[in-house]
Amino acid sequence: MRSVIRGVGSALPKRVMTNDDMSKVVDTSHEWIVERTGIHARHIAGEGETTRTLAVAAAKDALAAAGMAADEIDLVIVATSTPDQTFPATATSVQADLGIHHGMAFDVQAVCSGFVYALTTADALLKAAQGKAALVIGSETFSRILDWTDRGTCVLFGDGAGAFVLTAEENPGDRGILACKLHSDGRYNDKLYVDGGPSTTKTVGHLRMEGKEVFKHAVVNIASVMQEVLNDAKLPASAIDWFVPHQANRRILEGTARKLGISEDKIVLTLDRHGNTSAASIPLAFDVAVKDGRIRKGDLVLMEAMGGGFTWGAVLARL
Ligand code: UT7
Numbered sequence: 001m002r003s004v005i006r007g008v009g010s011a012l013p014k015r016v017m018t019n020d021d022m023s024k025v026v027d028t029s030h031e032w033i034v035e036r037t038g039i040h041a042r043h044i045a046g047e048g049e050t051t052r053t054l055a056v057a058a059a060k061d062a063l064a065a066a067g068m069a070a071d072e073i074d075l076v077i078v079a080t081s082t083p084d085q086t087f088p089a090t091a092t093s094v095q096a097d098l099g100i101h102h103g104m105a106f107d108v109q110a111v112c113s114g115f116v117y118a119l120t121t122a123d124a125l126l127k128a129a130q131g132k133a134a135l136v137i138g139s140e141t142f143s144r145i146l147d148w149t150d151r152g153t154c155v156l157f158g159d160g161a162g163a164f165v166l167t168a169e170e171n172p173g174d175r176g177i178l179a180c181k182l183h184s185d186g187r188y189n190d191k192l193y194v195d196g197g198p199s200t201t202k203t204v205g206h207l208r209m210e211g212k213e214v215f216k217h218a219v220v221n222i223a224s225v226m227q228e229v230l231n232d233a234k235l236p237a238s239a240i241d242w243f244v245p246h247q248a249n250r251r252i253l254e255g256t257a258r259k260l261g262i263s264e265d266k267i268v269l270t271l272d273r274h275g276n277t278s279a280a281s282i283p284l285a286f287d288v289a290v291k292d293g294r295i296r297k298g299d300l301v302l303m304e305a306m307g308g309g310f311t312w313g314a315v316l317a318r319l
Contacts, residue, residue, distance in 0.1 A: 162283025
């Protein structure tokens with residue numbers, strides 16, 4: 001039994017904010033942002049656009065791609081650090097908006113690693129016969145928790161959502177999720193965090209990051225977890241057709257690809273137009289590459305992410 005990716009979808013807020021727009025808000029420049037990160041623009045949620053609405057739009061897009069109806073879904077997982085409310089889980093709101101009245105829905109909070117955490121959780125639940133089909137969504141509105149006076153962080157992030165439809169298949173051949181691996185190390189809690197919360201400040205807080213520290217750990221942790229899933233699946237890095245990384249920084253994702261010997265033309269890069277959309281970045285990038293015809297049925301795809309916690313992980317799947 002394997003979980004097979006049946007459909008992929010995404011959604012973006014209407015408003016695009018370029019680096020030049022950003023330089024009107026904080027003391028920065030297009031040149032600095034491109035050189036240090038690779039980002040050219042990002043989408044920013046406007047009034048009425050929330051993590052929930054973006055998640056629902058991405059889910060509908062993924063269901064259409066899968067050729068499935070919403071009521072065929074038994075499990076809805078939303079990976080997010082920017083929920084519409086502290087509770088209930090955004091996943092239950094998405095479930096309601098899609099008209100699904102059975103099964104289960106919950107959120108996963110692993111910051112930028114949220115999507116690989118959610119995918120691994122959905123895979124485990126499907127394998128445990130807790131349902132036959134799952135919607136796994138990464139949806140974020142980080143623009144709402146940014147400190148718009150801190151040029152070290154506000155230039156990096158964007159809003160958006162992406163979704164996968166997974167189905168449990170008895171004999172999928174070589175298709176499906178082949179290996180998943182998750183890690184966390186809470187000693188690094190204070191390197192990337194939000195300085196507020198319901199139980200402490202009773203506020204939402206703002207994102208804080210020691211960029212250099214995160215960068216240092218990211219390359220090492222990501223390269224090592226990528227190797228772990230390849231070892232689990234007994235496949236060499238040369239077998240990978242597409243590398244769909246979390247889109248945090250061009251230097252990080254190119255550095256990790258180089259460490260594993262994955263050539264640059266296999267990297268799906270959407271950071272330039274989306275910025276870092278946290279838990280949404282992998283399914284968003286995946287969907288771009290499916291829609292433009294790069295990722296096709298039968299392709300072997302390696303996904304990875306690292307984020308606050310620290311949390312990190314990787315998933316290897318054949319479409
Ligand atoms: O998705 C979760 C995981 N997150 C990540 O993986 C992010 C990892 N970190 C990074 O991507 C990089 O550390 C950053 C892109 C955040 C920063 O790049 P950096 O090369 O580490 O720069 P820095 O923070 O050391 O700053 C270098 C200089 C500083 O000036 P001084 O002290 O050298 O005079 C900063 O004040 O650049 C300055 N600076 C800026 N200048 C123009 C910082 N932000 C900006 C800015 N525009 N937006």
